[in-house]
Amino acid sequence: MSASAMISGAGRSRSSGLAIAICCALTLSVAMTLPRELAAQDTGLSKSELVRVVVSPDSPGEKLSTVRDRCLSFEPTAGDWNDLRNLGASEDLIAAAQQCARDAQAVRIALNASRATVRAGDTAMVTVDLSRSGAPLGGQSVILAGSGGVGDGTRLSRTTNARGRAFFSIPAGERIGATRYTVSVSGVDLQGPTRITVTTVADVAMVAAIDPPSLELEAGEQPPELQITVRDRFGNLVTGVELDLVAGADPAAPVLGTAATDADGTAGMPVVGELPSGVSTWEVRAGETVLASLPVQVASPSAEAAGVAAAGVTAAGPDRTPAAETAELTAIQAGQASLEAGDPAAAEQSFREALGISPRRADAQKGLGEALLAQGRAEQAITWFEFATRQNPGDADAWDGLGRAYSGDGRRDDAAAAFARAHEIDPSREELTSEIEDLGRPPGYVTGVLWGGSTSGNSESGGIRRAAFDASLSPAVSLRGGWDRSLAPRSPELVRGPDEWDGWYAGGSYSYGSGQRLETAIDLGQRTQKFGPIDESSSLVQNVYRLTQTVRFSEDRRAAQVAVGGYLGRWFDRDDWIVFTRLKAPIGRQLSLVASGSYGETIGTNWVETGRHADKDGRIYAGVAWENTKGLLVQPLVGAGSVSSDRSDDLSGTLFDLLLEAAVPVSKGAALTGFVRHQRPPGSEAYTTFALGLGFKVGWAGG
Incomplete structure (x- = not known):
């Protein structure tokens, strides 16, 4: 080795030793100024604060107490543990810090209850809250598994939301008994109660x-x-x-x-x-x-x-x-x-x-x-x-x-x-x-109708006016859909004026309660206004939503029933809306009273005369429905209403509406159908709509 190399190496050795000495001196000086109030702070120790605790002149017991009281605000790596040992941290202090690290990463669980009692046929609501270091833990897949009792073998999975909460709806089943459910998260050791017992008791509806x-x-x-x-x-x-x-x-x-x-x-x-x-x-x-x-x-x-x-x-x-x-x-x-x-x-x-x-x-x-x-x-x-x-x-x-x-x-x-x-x-x-x-067959049926016709008072030629189907999949569930051009025999309040709109809809209903006396129906669709705001070749589309709740007053299918509901039509710039109620009540073996009422704010269908302008429209309809067991139907309705327009007094006034619907069976499951409407809306001349069609019904189990 040359003399110059030896001198250079010695210089590097002296420089390295000097750097270590300076670092130790600085660390010691910082440690000497460590505030005694450090242990009294509430937040977890950061990495630099943990180093200050290790090299401080405090007694080993005081250092250990500080670490246990405050724990850590970070997750140490393997290198961090080695550095702490090199700085002179005792094994007791290392163990306390490692326990703090484990506690900081532990997932804590909280249940809304450890026991729940629910009636047969109902559901038990269980909420699971997950947190780590006091902060909600979202995005975790939580498993709820049942063992014993009516829920044996049940396995449900939910994901915690941003608040660290997962919601479980547990079917109680139809038989009484108790089921133990265990909560788990794959690969995670949960701290806290993880079991809940759900007891199913008899329903209140008794015979x-x-x-x-x-x-x-x-x-x-x-x-x-x-x-x-x-x-x-x-x-x-x-x-x-x-x-x-x-x-x-x-x-x-x-x-x-x-x-x-x-x-x-x-x-x-x-x-x-x-x-x-x-x-x-x-x-x-x-x-x-x-x-x-x-x-x-x-x-x-x-x-x-x-x-x-x-x-x-x-x-x-x-x-x-x-x-x-x-x-x-x-x-x-x-x-x-x-x-x-x-x-x-x-x-x-x-x-x-x-x-x-x-x-x-x-x-x-x-x-x-x-x-x-x-x-x-x-x-x-x-x-x-x-x-x-x-x-x-x-x-x-x-x-x-x-x-x-x-x-x-x-x-x-x-x-x-x-x-x-x-x-x-x-x-x-x-x-x-x-x-x-x-x-001996599953109950259900499919019905359909196809109508063609024309309307006086507009420039449209005759053609197909309505096509619809209704499929009853069971006594409780049915699906329906169709296309309609301003006939709307089941929703007369949607038509005000002679102009023809194309509309389609699809939806379904669910019947429930004793004897399926309650029914909730939802329909979605679109209606197209054929004349747009610029010229007659353009059009506007309205998204429509309808919710109807029907209540029948006894388990007899012919019993009186009342329906309430709402209609929402969404344009690109505003909404139409209607609320309505309908009543059908038998007043004889084959005769029923039919009535309805509605109120809303819509543009109607009278586009040519009134433009796309919303008016307040309130109506009532009353009539009778005569129907025998073979399917012969005659249903006349008389309607009257009041229209109030802010745009022009000419568009305000009284509306009269006459409707007649009939069906004549021609064979088992098939019938000729007819529909006539004569309406006199304010702001335009009276008009008449005629439609004829063919209806069919394919059913089983009496359908």
């Missing part, structure tokens, strides 16, 4: 079965103890239900017995008190809710002495006077006349009057069943048709009525069996064959 299902008592006979079993709508036995047996539907009717269901959901109900004679319907109630009905016949002394004929007609006896026979026959004739007139409530009263004279008269029992069925009370009708079939097993009418009552109550298999028995007795009832076949 009761009574044994025996009916009572036929002689005068003075003591009824047996009734065995009443209570289940929820999914068949779960319900315990601890307080029951009352009431002698009639009147809220003030006397209570004949009280009991509570045991662990098996059953109550023994002794009947006490004075029993009303004649025909009546007792009720089993839980509070104000009727769970079951019990048909009861208590013979009066005169009826007991009279006896019963083989066909179900009470024979004359020593206590049976001609006046009683006349009253009985008069009541039955009155009931039949009321049924034919479309007044089932009056018919029910007449038939009950006849049964009060002769409790076992089969034609009165069948008549009462028909009256109850016409009122949508299928469950009660079943009992009276069953009475009639037991008294005369060869009565095809009784079995036919029982089949219709079973079908109305949703008991499809029982309905098919009853229809089969009626057809066996009377093979000439060929229509029952298709009924039996339909009941």
